[in-house]
Amino acid sequence: xxxxxxxxxxxxxxxxxxxxxxxxxxxxxxxxxxxxxxxxxxxxxxxxxxxxxxxxxxxxxxxxxxxxxxxxxxxxxxxxxxxxxxxxxxxxxxxxxxxxxxxxxxxxxxxxxxxxxxxxxxxxxxxxxxxxxxxxxxxxxxxxxxxxxxxxxxxxxxxxxxxxxxxxxxxxxxxxxxxxxxxxxxxxxxxxxxxxxxxxxxxxxxxxxxxxxxxxxxxxxxxxxxxxxxxxxxxxxxxxxxxxxxxxxxxxxxxxxxxxxxxxxxxxxxxxxxxxxxxxxxxxxxxxxxxxxxxxxxxxxxxxxxxxxxxxxxxxxxxxxxxxxxxxxxxxxxxxxxxxxxxxxxxxxxxxxxxxxxxxxxxx
Amino acid sequence: xxxxxxxxxxxxxxxxxxxxxxxxxxxxxxxxxxxxxxxxxxxxxxxxxxxxxxxxxxxxxxxxxxxxxxxxxxxxxxxxxxxxxxxxxxxxxxxxxxxxxxxxxxxxxxxxxxxxxxxxxxxxxxxxxxxxxxxxxxxxxxxxxxxxxxxxxxxxxxxxxxxxxxxxxxxxxxxxxxxxxxxxxxxxxxxxxxxxxxxxxxxxxxxxxxxxxxxxxxxxxxxxxxxxxxxxxxxxxxxxxxxxxxxxxxxxxxxxxxxxxxxxxxxxxxxxxxxxxxxxxxxxxxxxxxxxxxxxxxxxxxxxxxxxxxxxxxxxxxxxxxx
Numbered sequence: 001x002x003x004x005x006x007x008x009x010x011x012x013x014x015x016x017x018x019x020x021x022x023x024x025x026x027x028x029x030x031x032x033x034x035x036x037x038x039x040x041x042x043x044x045x046x047x048x049x050x051x052x053x054x055x056x057x058x059x060x061x062x063x064x065x066x067x068x069x070x071x072x073x074x075x076x077x078x079x080x081x082x083x084x085x086x087x088x089x090x091x092x093x094x095x096x097x098x099x100x101x102x103x104x105x106x107x108x109x110x111x112x113x114x115x116x117x118x119x120x121x122x123x124x125x126x127x128x129x130x131x132x133x134x135x136x137x138x139x140x141x142x143x144x145x146x147x148x149x150x151x152x153x154x155x156x157x158x159x160x161x162x163x164x165x166x167x168x169x170x171x172x173x174x175x176x177x178x179x180x181x182x183x184x185x186x187x188x189x190x191x192x193x194x195x196x197x198x199x200x201x202x203x204x205x206x207x208x209x210x211x212x213x214x215x216x217x218x219x220x221x222x223x224x225x226x227x228x229x230x231x232x233x234x235x236x237x238x239x240x241x242x243x244x245x246x247x248x249x250x251x252x253x254x255x256x257x258x259x260x261x262x263x264x265x266x267x268x269x270x271x272x273x274x275x276x277x278x279x280x281x282x283x284x285x286x287x288x289x290x291x292x293x294x295x296x297x298x299x300x301x302x303x304x305x306x307x308x309x310x311x312x313x314x315x316x317x318x319x320x321x322x323x324x325x326x327x328x329x330x331x332x333x334x335x336x337x338x339x340x341x342x343x344x345x346x347x348x349x350x351x352x353x354x355x356x357x358x359x360x361x362x363x364x
Numbered sequence: 365x366x367x368x369x370x371x372x373x374x375x376x377x378x379x380x381x382x383x384x385x386x387x388x389x390x391x392x393x394x395x396x397x398x399x400x401x402x403x404x405x406x407x408x409x410x411x412x413x414x415x416x417x418x419x420x421x422x423x424x425x426x427x428x429x430x431x432x433x434x435x436x437x438x439x440x441x442x443x444x445x446x447x448x449x450x451x452x453x454x455x456x457x458x459x460x461x462x463x464x465x466x467x468x469x470x471x472x473x474x475x476x477x478x479x480x481x482x483x484x485x486x487x488x489x490x491x492x493x494x495x496x497x498x499x500x501x502x503x504x505x506x507x508x509x510x511x512x513x514x515x516x517x518x519x520x521x522x523x524x525x526x527x528x529x530x531x532x533x534x535x536x537x538x539x540x541x542x543x544x545x546x547x548x549x550x551x552x553x554x555x556x557x558x559x560x561x562x563x564x565x566x567x568x569x570x571x572x573x574x575x576x577x578x579x580x581x582x583x584x585x586x587x588x589x590x591x592x593x594x595x596x597x598x599x600x601x602x603x604x605x606x607x608x609x610x611x612x613x614x615x616x617x618x619x620x621x622x623x624x625x626x627x628x629x630x631x632x633x634x635x636x637x638x639x640x641x642x643x644x645x646x647x648x649x650x651x652x653x654x655x656x657x658x659x660x661x662x663x664x665x666x667x668x669x670x671x672x673x674x675x676x677x678x679x680x681x682x683x684x685x686x687x
Contacts, residue, residue, distance in 0.1 A: 047632040078460045083633050086591055090640060273467045275448060275483070279460030309629040312422045313464035316471040319420075333422065 001100075001120065004062025005071040006055040007031050009219035010148065011244050013175045014140040017184045021133045024121045029061040031176075032222050036061045041336050043091055049080065050223060050305035050335050051216040056088050063092065069100045071118075075107035075251075078279030079310055081216075109252050136181045138248060143188050145245035147171070148228070150195050152240070155232030156206040159199040165229060167194045206237040207354040210292040212285045212318075213303040214311050217334060218242035224303055224334065225343055234351045239297070241288040242281060265291060272317035282310030286317045293325035298354045300327060301347075306335035328354065373504050374400045376441025376477070378469075380407070380430035382449060382462065384551040385578070388529050389522030390445065396514045397506045402441045404433040407558040411436055416657050418472040425625040425656050426552045427461050429559065431472045438477040443503055444469070446479055448496070451487035453524035456599045459630050478503070482515070487596070490520060528578035530555055543675075545572045546611040548638065549623035550600045550630075559655065560623055561664050567621075570672055575617070577607030584610060591637065601634040608638050612648055619649035619675050621668070626656035649675055 003026040005015055012031055019026045029036055040057025059070055074085050085103050092099065104117050114134055115122070122130045148168075155164040171191035178184045209231055217224050218240055231238040254260060265287030266276060273286050289300050302318055304311035315331060322329040330350045332343065375394055377383065383390070387403070394401045404411070407429055415432025434444050446466040451457045461468070470479040480503045485492035493515065501511040530551060545567050547554050554560050554576055564574050577585060585606030587593060592602060604622075611617045622638060624631040635652060642650045651671040653664065 045632045045636040047627050047629070048636075049629075049632075078457055078463065080629055080633060083592075083597070087633055087636060090591070090637070094640060272471070273464055275450075275463055275467070277450075278464040282460065282464065306422075307627045307629055307632065309460040312420070312424075313460050313468060315420045315422060316468050320471050 001025065001069050002027060002067045003069045003071055003121065004029065004059065004065070004067035006058035007220065007222070008051075008216055009221060009244060010144050011141060011219075013144050013178075013184060014137045017140055017178065017181045018133050018137040019121075020179045021136070021181060022122060022125045022130065027062050027065045027067045029058040029065075031172075033057075033061070037222075037336070043095065045087075047307050048087075049308050051081070051214075051220075052084055052088070053336065054220070054223060055084065056091065059088060059092060060095075060097075063097045063099060067099070069102060069120075071102050071104070073104040073106040073109075075105065077107065078277065081280070106251060108255065110255055133181075138252065140181065140184055140188075141248055142245045143185075144175075145243045147188060147191055147195070148243075149240070150192065152228050152232060152238050154195050154198050154200060155229070156235050156237045157200040157204040159201050161233070163198050164195065164232070167191055167198070170194075204235075206235050207298040207351065207358055208237045208239060208296070209351070209354065210289065210297045210300045211238055211240045211242075211303060212288050212292075212300060213242065213281075214285075214305060214308050215242040215244075215247060215281050217303050217305055219244050223305075225338070225340055227301070227303060227332075227347070230344060230347055231351065234348060236351045236354070239292070241284070241292070263287075269317070272320055273314070278310055278313045280308070280310030282314040285311060285314040286321070289318055289321050289329070290325075293321060293327045297327060298358055299350065300329045301350065302329065302331040304331075304333060306333050328357070372400070373442040374402050374440075375480070375504065376434070376437030376444045377401050377403045378430055378433035378437060378444065378446065379404045380433045380556075381426055381465070381552045382447075382458075384555045385528060385530065386447075386449075386523055389519055389525075390447070392522065393514050393518045394504075396518060397504065397511060399504050399506065401445075402437065404436045407433070407556050409558070412558065412657060419468070422627075423461065423468070424628055425559065426550065427465070427468065428657065429552075429556070430465070431469055434469045434479075435473060435476070438473065441477070443478045443480045444473075446481045448481050448483040449523075450483065450485035450492070452484065452599060453486050455487060455594075455596050456524075456602065457487060457596060458599055461629075480504075482519070484519070484523065486520065486523070490516070524582065526582050528582070530576065530578035532579065542571060542573045543618040544575055544614075544616045545675075546575045546607070546617050546620045547623065548577060548604050548608060548611075548620060550604075550625075550628075551578060553623050553625060553655075559625075561655070561659070561661050563621065563623060563653075563668070566665070566668060567672075572618070572672075575611065577603045580607050580610055598630045598634075601630045604631075604634045605637055608641065612641065612646055617648060619651070619671065621671070622650070622652045624652065624654050626654050 003024055012028060016028060036057040037054050039060045040053040044053040044056055072085060074082050089101055102117055105113055151164050151168050158164050171187055174187040175184055178187055211218060219242060228238045228240060265284045268290040269283045269287035273283060277283060318329045391401055411432035412429055414435050415428040418431045418435060419428045437444050446469050448466050449458045449462050466479055466481045480500055482500055483493050483496040497511050497515055498508050501508040547564060567574050585603050588609040589602040589606035590609055622635055624635055
């Protein structure tokens with residue numbers, strides 16, 4: 001059995017370490033591959049969202065490289081993601097590929113679910129090792145997201161432009177080479193130390209921009225054209241509200257708690273959207289935007305893939321939030337046709353406007 | 365009795381989206397509570413234009429048109445009724461845009477008129493509607509208990525009724541000798557004369573009988589909704605897939621036309637399964653038409669004509685005429 005899995009941001013660092021630890025044979029598609037995405041686009045329905053196309057491209061690459069089992073997750077919400085598996089299986093089978101499809105139920109992701117679905121992978125590994133490997137994988141996801149958040153904080157304050165980016169690039173290379181959790185942890189801690197030593201401008205007071213929107217686009221640097229890096233380079237502090245670790249907190253850790261804590265974002269969203277669920281993370285987009293407006297943010301950017309149903313529903317609420325709080329909001333919609341130059345121009349214009357607004361208000 | 369009816373409100377009902385399927389159910393509900401209702405007129409160009417100006421660019425044409433309908437009721441009705449249909453029965457769900465529809469309409473109208481509604485989430489539980497029903501009972505000035513009982517008696521079974529109000533079987537039987545074209549799509553696309561650019565009329569006047577998913581019994585549609593039969597999927601998607609799998613096995617169906625609004629999320633899955641299914645035996649001629657607010661009718665007609673010319677049944681018809 002040879003396994004393949006799709007990319008979603010930096011989750012591969014953790015998944016790779018997990019598969020190396022339990023000794024499964026796998027093929028990982030390259031994390032940054034325009035070619036793979038193009039192959040996915042060629043075989044996808046026109047109005048399907050970008051994550052579907054990118055994931056399909058990864059599957060095709062994996063199957064071409066001899067994989068016979070696909071690992072992917074599905075949940076039972078209202079987003080189209082729940083039906084990715086059905087359609088992708090159909091498309092790939094029509095293309096002539098033969099494979100097994102393991103889908104994890106993401107809405108009830110528990111140790112039991114992981115252990116039963118991934119049973120074949122854990123063959124030959126003791127239960128104790130399997131449980132500890134899954135635990136380490138979850139911890140690694142949190143650590144990696146923490147590192148990327150720290151990088152966002154440092155990048156907009158660094159004295160020498162590009163020093164953060166080179167550290168992160170080095171980390172990605174090192175993590176890509178790492179086998180198992182020990183080496184991954186080493187790469188993480190080295191990068192953390194290096195980040196803490198970056199010379200920063202103590203007087204820097206960067207504009208703070210909150211990023212809300214669709215989780216795949218926000219956590220996948222390739223799909224969002226490195227929005228965090230681009231904003232950081234323009235001297236803006238990007239606060240990304242959606243990451244895989246946030247998602248894990250909501251669905252994996254919260255599911256294990258006997259008493260579920262109240263969700264602040266959902267509660268905050270009720271002012272604009274009087275529903276607990278409008279599909280995907282739409283309600284969190286609204287809630288997080290409202291919460292961030294109250295915490296001294298200069299601007300908000302909503303990012304979503306073209307035709308994303310939940311985010312389109314959430315979008316009118318952001319206009320209202322902007323009007324009520326006086327916080328500028330910009331919506332960026334991405335698909336395979338998006339030009340990076342046009343994207344950068346918009347980010348620049350938005351950041352410049354926020355900077356001028358901030359200067360004006362601090363002068364008066 | 366007079367104490368209960370001290371408020372005399374008129375409830376405005378926008379004639380868009382799922383109201384094409386559920387309008388009569390809600391009208392019956394309000395009639396049982398003796399509340400006056402006012403439907404917006406059929407979709408007009410002005411309604412489309414106004415709706416487009418109110419909504420965000422990205423949302424689909426039917427939602428924009430719905431907002432236009434709602435806006436046309438401002439000033440004429442005391443409140444605008446927009447149900448939040450999360451799911452109409454177990455194991456089904458609605459498009460996310462329908463789940464946020466009351467909010468989208470409220471935000472688009474910018475408080476020009478109060479928006480009221482009922483949350484319907486029968487996949488979860490009928491209890492989900494409790495809060496919204498008591499809010500509605502206050503708005504329309506009726507007893508909470510009578511509103512609840514009318515909801516349970518009329519709306520809950522009505523939303524997932526076996527026979528659709530859009531079934532036109534009688535007409536179908538009268539014209540038995542004519543070839544059939546199946547029109548697939550959401551009810552608010554295919555039954556809206558303006559959005560569908562008169563598709564059904566055009567097909568009928570070209571000498572075809574028309575069948576839609578709603579001519580088939582709901583349970584049959586659900587049982588044939590491969591690959592989602594027996595599984596949770598979008599309501600309209602199940603209708604389309606179920607009907608498609610029934611139509612493709614029917615010999616009298618000469619061809620199928622799929623009408624979809626630009627960038628529809630449900631159709632991106634349903635239409636793909638249909639398009640892939642149509643390539644398998646038994647094969648049928650198939651045309652997919654995508655429309656949005658910028659579509660020109662001439663381009664639409666050209667495609668439709670080309671499709672009809674291509675149909676073997678159409679040729680047969682012509683031959684018959686020439687003989």
